[in-house]
Amino acid sequence: MGIYELFFHTWYGGLVLMIISSIVMAKACDVFEASTEYLGRNLSEGVKGATLNAIGSSMPELLTTVFFLTLASRANLGRDLAASVGGNTGSAIFNSIVIPMLVIWIVVATVAGVKGVKIAKKVILRDGLFLIGAELVLLVLLSSDYITQWHGWAFTLFYVFYLAYTLLSMKRDQQGKPDHHFEPENWYTRYQLKYKKGRSIRSWVLLLGSTAVIALACAGLVESCIGMADSIHINPLFIALVLVAAASSVPDTIISIKDGKKGNYDDALSNVLGSNIFDITISMGLPLAVYLLVTGYKIDFREAGPTLIDIRIMLVVVTIVTMAVFYFSKELKRIHVFYLFVLYIIFILYAIGAASYGAGGDDILAQWAGQFIDFLNKEGGINESLQKVANGITSGW
Numbered sequence: 001m002g003i004y005e006l007f008f009h010t011w012y013g014g015l016v017l018m019i020i021s022s023i024v025m026a027k028a029c030d031v032f033e034a035s036t037e038y039l040g041r042n043l044s045e046g047v048k049g050a051t052l053n054a055i056g057s058s059m060p061e062l063l064t065t066v067f068f069l070t071l072a073s074r075a076n077l078g079r080d081l082a083a084s085v086g087g088n089t090g091s092a093i094f095n096s097i098v099i100p101m102l103v104i105w106i107v108v109a110t111v112a113g114v115k116g117v118k119i120a121k122k123v124i125l126r127d128g129l130f131l132i133g134a135e136l137v138l139l140v141l142l143s144s145d146y147i148t149q150w151h152g153w154a155f156t157l158f159y160v161f162y163l164a165y166t167l168l169s170m171k172r173d174q175q176g177k178p179d180h181h182f183e184p185e186n187w188y189t190r191y192q193l194k195y196k197k198g199r200s201i202r203s204w205v206l207l208l209g210s211t212a213v214i215a216l217a218c219a220g221l222v223e224s225c226i227g228m229a230d231s232i233h234i235n236p237l238f239i240a241l242v243l244v245a246a247a248s249s250v251p252d253t254i255i256s257i258k259d260g261k262k263g264n265y266d267d268a269l270s271n272v273l274g275s276n277i278f279d280i281t282i283s284m285g286l287p288l289a290v291y292l293l294v295t296g297y298k299i300d301f302r303e304a305g306p307t308l309i310d311i312r313i314m315l316v317v318v319t320i321v322t323m324a325v326f327y328f329s330k331e332l333k334r335i336h337v338f339y340l341f342v343l344y345i346i347f348i349l350y351a352i353g354a355a356s357y358g359a360g361g362d363d364i365l366a367q368w369a370g371q372f373i374d375f376l377n378k379e380g381g382i383n384e385s386l387q388k389v390a391n392g393i394t395s396g397w
Helices: 003-008 011-039 047-057 059-070 074-110 121-141 149-173 187-192 199-232 236-248 250-261 265-295 305-328 334-358 364-377 382-394
Strands: none
Touching: 011 187, 011 199, 011 236, 011 250, 059 074, 059 199, 059 236, 059 250, 059 265, 074 121, 074 199, 074 236, 074 250, 074 265, 074 305, 074 334, 121 149, 121 265, 121 305, 121 382, 149 265, 187 199, 199 236, 236 250, 236 305, 236 334, 250 265, 305 334, 305 364, 305 382, 334 364, 364 382
């Protein structure tokens, strides 16, 4: 067996490639974080997390979508778009549950005198409500029978509106905070801060260079996902939903943990929420719009779309639950780590059951997931109702 066959046509080789890609992505993320830290030095707390950090740390999700689309055959476009959406959805669920859980746990365990994490209510309301809005748009529009470039532009326009609102809120709330003091700590920050003149340009060089490395890692993630799915004969959607989602969320995790340890709790959470909005709108919408504009294709989503209905509904439910926990808690403590952990375990078990059900399994998890999926897809049910609404909106697209 050759190296290519090992990494791209076996589940264990694909898993190794996925781990290697994650490690490379984590290293590139350190460089990326240093560049955004300097470029965003004048943004108010919370806004930097929702804009620069969120956009940059979501590059893996955006580039993953690019590779899912460009590497797909015409016959598999619907399937691979569904896998891409699954990766972005899984990443959003990972961000909403696992990253806050890790931030709370690490801050409480390592920062002296800190027993809980406090988040500004305005950050939760602003970004949380926009996130729920983006998820509802996703829920409705991806119920269409056919996906066109205008679906992608609709998601992109939603993010433009969110970004404009966020920047306007920064102008209202800005209080003239002084610039941060930066010290070189490693090779890339020594290059970045070597001379006072040109620091912004060198920061952009680091930003673009690290993004290119992340792109290569994303290509590895996509190929490993498809190879693993083909080797064990399941829909790549379920590999993307859990493994690709977790791997592509490495930059979000690192940036949020660093913000949390510095005491920038608003940035830590707004990075998560802003990244989720970016994942759902730009990471999926912009590559989709450009790809379909250039190729002139229209994606038949009648078969692949229903495989996503349960995941899209679960995303909305998870977001509402986590936002309620964050908003109504005065402080996020260790008990909240336990709550979030249990919630993610439920999601993982459901994903395993859904994959087993889709492959014809009859185990207890498959039966549990299958009951929910059948309920959503029954005649006259939720999926059919959403399809009617979506097709009514997008019939002229």
